[in-house]
Amino acid sequence: MARFLIALGVLLVLQIASSSKLVCHMTNWAQYRPGGAKFTSENVDPFLCTHVIYSLATINSFNQIVNVEWNDAEQYGRLNRLKSVNPDLKTFLSVGGTVSGISPFIAVVAKPESRAAFIRSAISYLRTHNFDGLNLAWEYPGHNGSPQGDKERFTLLVTELSKAFEDDAKDNRKTRLLLSANVAAIVPTIDRAYEVDKISPHFDFINILTYDFHGSWEAVTGHNSPLYRSSVDSGSHVHHNINSSVSHWLSLGAPAEKLLLGFPTYGRTYRLTTGVTSVGAPAKGPAEAGPYTRTAGFWAYYEVCDFIPSATVEWIPEQKVPYATYASSWVGYDDKRSFSSKVQWMTANNLGGAHVWTLDMDDFSGYFCSAGAYPLINHLRMSMGFPPKPTTTPGPTTTRDPAADFCRGRPDGLYANSADKTTYFQCFQGNTFLHHCQPGLIYWDSCKCCDWP
Ligand SMILES: *[C@@H]1O[C@H](CO)[C@@H](O)[C@H](O)[C@H]1NC(C)=O
Numbered sequence: 001m002a003r004f005l006i007a008l009g010v011l012l013v014l015q016i017a018s019s020s021k022l023v024c025h026m027t028n029w030a031q032y033r034p035g036g037a038k039f040t041s042e043n044v045d046p047f048l049c050t051h052v053i054y055s056l057a058t059i060n061s062f063n064q065i066v067n068v069e070w071n072d073a074e075q076y077g078r079l080n081r082l083k084s085v086n087p088d089l090k091t092f093l094s095v096g097g098t099v100s101g102i103s104p105f106i107a108v109v110a111k112p113e114s115r116a117a118f119i120r121s122a123i124s125y126l127r128t129h130n131f132d133g134l135n136l137a138w139e140y141p142g143h144n145g146s147p148q149g150d151k152e153r154f155t156l157l158v159t160e161l162s163k164a165f166e167d168d169a170k171d172n173r174k175t176r177l178l179l180s181a182n183v184a185a186i187v188p189t190i191d192r193a194y195e196v197d198k199i200s201p202h203f204d205f206i207n208i209l210t211y212d213f214h215g216s217w218e219a220v221t222g223h224n225s226p227l228y229r230s231s232v233d234s235g236s237h238v239h240h241n242i243n244s245s246v247s248h249w250l251s252l253g254a255p256a257e258k259l260l261l262g263f264p265t266y267g268r269t270y271r272l273t274t275g276v277t278s279v280g281a282p283a284k285g286p287a288e289a290g291p292y293t294r295t296a297g298f299w300a301y302y303e304v305c306d307f308i309p310s311a312t313v314e315w316i317p318e319q320k321v322p323y324a325t326y327a328s329s330w331v332g333y334d335d336k337r338s339f340s341s342k343v344q345w346m347t348a349n350n351l352g353g354a355h356v357w358t359l360d361m362d363d364f365s366g367y368f369c370s371a372g373a374y375p376l377i378n379h380l381r382m383s384m385g386f387p388p389k390p391t392t393t394p395g396p397t398t399t400r401d402p403a404a405d406f407c408r409g410r411p412d413g414l415y416a417n418s419a420d421k422t423t424y425f426q427c428f429q430g431n432t433f434l435h436h437c438q439p440g441l442i443y444w445d446s447c448k449c450c451d452w453p
Helices: 002-010 072-084 105-110 112-129 150-172 187-193 196-202 235-239 242-251 301-310 336-348 375-383
Strands: 021-027 051-059 090-096 133-137 178-183 205-208 259-264 266-271 298-300 312-316 321-326 329-332 353-357 413-416 423-428 431-436 442-444 449-451
Touching (some): 021 205, 051 072, 051 133, 112 150, 150 178, 150 187, 187 235, 242 336, 266 301, 336 375
Parallel strands (some): 021 353, 133 178, 205 259, 259 353
Antiparallel strands (some): 321 329, 423 431
């Protein structure tokens, strides 16, 4: 039955009905991870996200964009050729990072000539490599060595960039290059870094970095990306959550439809120092580095998948996110259920969509989590109401099944299958798609997700 229902999708050329964005970051350092964790542009699914942002290029001392990795040009080429597979896909180049701990944007914004050189370089570099847009990755104006006044100079850069992109489109009769930025999520950082009302009009979308709210630099456990504050939060920590962060952006005048909520495909780890394992438990430093990401402090979702079978998994009801703990290791991460909760919040607040950090930390091959390729991002895509992706594997189409008519006359969305709780229906434009939960889980209509029975 499942094959038949999924096969229905093959017969339809489905268009993305939703105007919302699903923007996915990929990183050029993920190519150095060992074995099945190695990720390059070849692993990008051209139908998964509406936009892919290639991270990261840097800026030289002449304020020009330059590659970081030896094979960036080749990877740009492979990524941008995916647009012939999916003509609706948009690609961005993320530029910034740090050089010896300092953002190159500090020098770029300092003088009108430096800004002009950067802008000329951006247009030429993006056109040469066939990108559709530029993503600014400066963490953050007014921080980490960036002097006072950079808040206002960042506004100048953004204003001049968007003007130059418009002029370039007009003068050369080309599609306008798009502009986005990664921006801070912590309330005092936002206040010090941005003239929100002045920069927002110039961006096509704004990626709020709604993760890294807590991590092993703190003395007690806390979640990487909680939706709401915890009752153990005190002082400024009461704002270290998605609800506070995005509400702050909105209160400063950012248009909701330009704001994208950040969805992490990784968790942050701690080393517990006592027998207490709850949120707010004493901790010192990170757990072991993951065997693939090899950096202490965080684990990719596929590394969390390897950890979970031996661990105790707990849901934090007030923050709507899970953590897992075993021996002295503690990880606060995201799963399908927490992604669903965040999508509900995102929709209720009319945000422009989601951005995911990163493609390469989801179980992109499906090898680790036994839940298919890209389990988290596919779930996110479906929860946001995007239609099923086109598939090129036709199945049998002759069997008739009454469940095939389940969605006739029903609104788009997810529905329980009363005949089999381990599956659920997705309705899209009157067509029925049957999906399976991961082994051991059943579908819950309350969260529109699969969870433990
Ligand atoms: C979410 O943020 C809003 C605005 O700051 C606040 O009024 C509300 O109480 C918060 N909700 C929760 C559950 O913390």
